[in-house]
Amino acid sequence: MINLSELKKFALENNILAGVTPAREFTELKEALSDPVPFVEYTREQRTDPSLTLENARSVVCIGCPYPESILTDRGISIAAAGTDYHTTISQMLERLQKSLDITGLYFTDTGPLVDRYTAYLCGLGYYGKSGFIINEKFGTMFFIGYIITDKAFDAYSEPVKGSCGDCRKCLDACPYGAINGGKMDHIKCVSYLTQIKGKLTAEQMKMIGGSVYGCDICQLSCPKNKGKIKITFNEKDYTHFFDLTNKQFKEKYGHTGIAWRGRATIVRNALIAHINTGGSKRDIERFLTDKNEVLSYTAKELLKTDNSCT
Ligand code: B12
Incomplete structure (x- = not known):
């Protein structure tokens, strides 16, 4: 049995977010999941049932790691992709957490079976924003998500955070092609998606990419919850x-x-x-x-x- 207070202490010491939810079948997510999700090859069942990944799963521990406080990025490269790949840094943090609290099991970030944002939501890391991002009062939307599916039980579990964007619709209005609509994402219209697909683009897709080389920050940068959170410098070297x-x-x-x-x-x-x-x-x-x-x-x-x- 692991103490939730130990997990919270680890989070505080490492300036990250952390929470835990019982491993169960997330039946409520099954219908909401759009199909197929680009770049994701897991089945709907695998995405909503941790026990299909770890047979004796009892808990899912989720962490949120903030972007660095100061980011220098090349023109056109999204702030989320600048510097050391987050898959590396989050994996290192998850390994440390596993060792420190003896949380046996499997860890993932981005490329794992579960829906990262929904896991973060259940573990109380923040609430769903209109942009589809999980929003946390301390870090805004600017944190990456990782989780551990473990066979260990906890003495207590986290509760989802209540919160909402209220009347604010800055991200919806800022997205040039209306890709996000109240939590739903039409990826075909998302500039980030267009920069990530391989192969030949149509003339229209080329126009839509604008000045982006990888990813897009427009919806995040328009969010008032991110104001003053990090210092961003764009390296103005041309393309x-x-x-x-x-x-x-x-x-x-x-x-x-x-x-x-x-x-x-x-x-x-x-x-x-x-x-x-x-x-x-x-x-x-x-x-x-x-x-x-x-x-x-x-x-x-x-x-x-x-x-x-x-x-
Ligand atoms: C595929 C993918 C994309 C696709 C999007 C496709 C899509 N339809 O979601 C593309 C390539 C466009 C993309 C772009 C980006 N991505 Co991405 N992406 C993913 C990935 C791999 C899967 C997402 C997924 O499963 N989507 C399916 C939808 C259906 O799930 P969902 O996002 O949770 O949507 C649910 C909500 O809308 C929910 N909902 C809405 N309101 C409410 C309210 C309540 C109360 C509830 C319960 C549910 C709910 O209902 C939907 C169904 O469940 C995840 C990692 C992962 N494995 O989960 C990262 C992930 C979502 N991406 C991330 C990032 C950083 C980005 C970019 C910023 C990268 C960039 N700089 O360009 C952009 C942001 C675009 C945006 N506005 O979301 C982060 C987000 C972190 C965060 N704090 O939220 C993640 C979590 C990766 C990580 N581990 O950190 N991404």
């Missing part, structure tokens, strides 16, 4: 510095960050698009017409057809 990266250089420079999993070609594709969308010179991308990567040569060809003011 051309992505163009000449070889695979090896890409791995050296970005291998430890959250954009690495998408690979160089997708990032260069997005940088070409962002360059033209923000008025960059077409001459800079002409050499990609003969690139051996078919997606890059196609993207350059399509972009050279477009009408941008600065040629």
Whole structure:
């Protein structure tokens, strides 16, 4: 039996959020889950039943780790993807927590079976915002979520936090394509999604990407709950510095960050698009017409057809 107060003490000492909920079948989530969810390959059953991942599951412990207080990011790279990949830092924190409180079981962040935000909600880390984010009074939306499915029981369990965005709809209004609508997400309209899919984009998708190279911060930056929480500096280097990266250089420079999993070609594709969308010179991308990567040569060809003011 583990004491909830020990978990809370660990959270306080490490400046993170933490809570725990009994492992049960989350039947109430089954119907609400849209299907399929992009990038997620688990079944609806696996996503709503921790015992399908850990047979003798008794509790799910969830943590929320804030973004660093100060973030320096390249132009076009979302703040959530800047610096060391959160999959690494959250996993390290979960391992420490497991050792420190002897929480046996399996840990995950982002790529695990359960719905991270719903787990965080049940564990009392915050309430669902209109943006779909879990909002916490201390960290706003700016924290990553990880959890442990454990066979250990706790002496007490957390309660969901009551809270709401009230009349505020700043994130809904800020999203340029109306991707978020009161907690529901239409990912086809989400700029973050468009920067993450691989392959050839349509002319319309290219326009929608705007100046983004990976991810999008618009909804988070518009949220009043995030005001003054972190200091963000955008490195104003233009997008051309992505163009000449070889695979090896890409791995050296970005291998430890959250954009690495998408690979160089997708990032260069997005940088070409962002360059033209923000008025960059077409001459800079002409050499990609003969690139051996078919997606890059196609993207350059399509972009050279477009009408941008600065040629
Ligand atoms: C796929 C995915 C995406 C897709 C979105 C697809 C989608 N339809 O959700 C794309 C690529 C677009 C995306 C973008 C981003 N993502 Co993402 N993503 C995920 C992932 C892997 C799965 C999400 C999922 O299962 N969605 C399915 C929906 C149905 O679940 P849901 O989000 O909980 O939605 C429920 C709510 O809407 C709920 N609901 C609404 N109101 C209420 C109220 C109550 C009371 C209740 C009970 C429920 C409820 O009903 C829905 C059904 O359950 C998760 C990690 C994970 N494994 O869970 C990260 C995750 C959600 N992403 C995250 C982040 C950081 C981002 C980006 C900021 C990245 C970026 N910088 O660009 C953007 C933000 C976009 C946004 N506004 O949400 C974080 C969010 C952290 C947080 N504090 O909330 C997560 C949790 C990763 C992590 N471990 O930290 N993502």
